Amino acid sequence: MYQDPKRIRKNRVSLNLDDYEAAVINALVDYTGTDRASLLRQMLIAQAEAALLPTPPSMAGGTPHSEAHIRSI
Template sequence: MYQDPKRVRSHKCTVYLDEYEAAIIQAHANYAGVSRAEMMRQLMLQQAREAFGVDPTSLSSNVPVSAG
């Protein structure tokens, strides 16, 4: 069913927010037209990429590996 079974989102992470934090996430999600979960996933992964210095354009599963 999935090309890569590791891409199935089956790991859950619970985050507790206060009313103000939840309102910010909801407003951002509404503005972007996505769900709160998708918005939080995008923000979390963006922060992780910045923290680890990963360039998102270099993350492609179609990059050929050279035999060298």
């Protein structure tokens, strides 16, 4: 049925937000017109890629991310 069964989204994650954080997410949902789950998934994956695949200093013009900076992301 599916070309790659591992691509089926079956792993759930719970996330608790306060009213201010939820308002920011809801504003982004309203602005982009996408659904909340898709928006949060895209944001999560973008942050994970940024933490795991930092841009080399020669290309970014700065210093590489420190371990403490990556943990704070």
